[in-house]
Amino acid sequence: MVAVYLTESISSATVRALNYTPEVEAFRKRGDSENSLTLGELVSGMGESYGKVFVRYDCESGYGEELLTQSDMFASETCGRIIRGAAIPRLEQQRLSRWQVLIAGAGTLGETELYGRSIIVDKRLEGKIIGPHAIRLTFPEPGNDISLYAYAFLCSPTGIRLVRSTSYGTKILSLREDLLRSLPIPLSNKETLKKVAELIRTTVKEREKYLEEIQAARACVEALPEMQDAIAMCQERKGRCVVWDSKLSTMTGWTYASAGKALGYLQKKWKSRLGDVVERDGIYNGPRFARVSCLPPYGVDFLSQRDVFLIRPVPRRIRHPGFVDRLLFCPPGTLLLGGHGTLGEREIFGRVNIADESWIHTAFTQDILRIITSPHFSFLSYSYLSTLVGLRLMRSCAVGTKILSLRSDLIRALPFPEVSKELHQKINDHMQSAIQARLTAANAEKEAVRIIEEEVLPEWLA
DSSP, rough: OOOOOOOOOTTTTTTOOOGGGHHHHHHHHHHTTSSSEEHHOOOOOEEEETOOOOOOOOOOOTEEEEEOOOHHHHHHOOOEEEEEEGSSGGGGTTTTTTOOEEEEOOEETTTTTTTEEEOOOOTTTOOOOTTTTTEEOOOOOTHHHHHHHHHHHHHHHHHHHOOOTTEEEESSSOOOOOHHHHHHEEEEHHHHHHHHHHHHHHHHHHHHHHHOOOHHHHHHHHHHHHHHHHHHHHSSOOOOOOOOSSSSSOOOOOHHHHHTTHHHHHHHHHHOGGGGGEEEEEEOOOOOOOOOOOOOTTEEEEEOOOHHHHHOOOOOOOOOSSSSSGGTTTOTTEEEEEEOOOOOOOOOOEEEEOOOOGGEEEOOOEEEEEEOOOOOGGGHHHHHHHHHHHHHHHHHHEEEESSBEOOHHHHSSSSSOOHHHHHHHHHHHHHHHEEEEEEEHHHHHHHHHHIIIIHHHHHOOO
């Protein structure tokens, strides 16, 4: 929306209208009071590696450093690029520590863009390195109340707009560190500050638990002897040639050779197929439809393919397109796969997530492939398909030229693991804990942001 506004004075440092939005001006006026601190006063380090470009040499996992893009920073599970750390000058300036805050520092001003948004470093990100497009905030006392409160403010809609107001550039914007340092952080009483900080601690703790439980469930499947053999067969990604002595469902060689010998091996070891646990008409993408933006309370939240795999999705609000809800929404336990894309090793095409109760009334793009299994097998299906073997097998179902899609008949023919009742129950327990942890983390962070937006800011700006 186009806006016109007046400002009392402008600085010689910048004449961009974006840097003088009415909200920013109101905060800067109020920021002169004793009841606020600037972001620069709160941090001990800011953006030491921001804008520092370096050469990247790929290497094998276990021999290098995991480099995170902006999307990786916000991903439920990171899938960064492994590069040689010895080739990076000032490597430790790129390394992440728990309780630091990361700001996406390159992008555009779209409502659902990651640019200007913040994420706190937990054990999912700890020890990894960031590239030149992220600003890292380090606090003198990591994890103390004031730093966690400041993070919650930066995550709020107002905080995001304030961060974006420090932008400069043309098409791909960046953040000016001098303007970012001068942003006022509104303070509240000690009780509110401590309450917000405790909610952020809960968020960090539960996100870490989510990853631990997901990995534990996945490890149960990977420990199967057949899976260990299959991992060895398909772990390395390279050109392959295999002899296929079974039925030919398609003449595309990729279908049979891309996973090495893992596909044929598991089909012989396991009699069960994924189609055995999938409901009738339980694999579908959903129709294409026009997306007409609207504002709450009207319409529904809409998730893109990227958002499905973020730890904190950034939904777009759209008008209900009018067709049946089954093609728009997903029940809890639905497997959500990146259904369109390319075969890059770190691409989301073929990767899987699982819907929980918070997404019951959320619309999904037609690019997301839905797989609805019988409730008893949804957790096992997710744990299996989220392994490296599961990814390789799912991508073996790809068809198309540049932008690939997944063939449902090939998906149904994929081998499905046969596990004991005890192991199945163990997987279900881990998955249930993981989903509950994800919900708890999301709700805690939302509540922290709500307190700042609805309780702190109106009083502070009055």
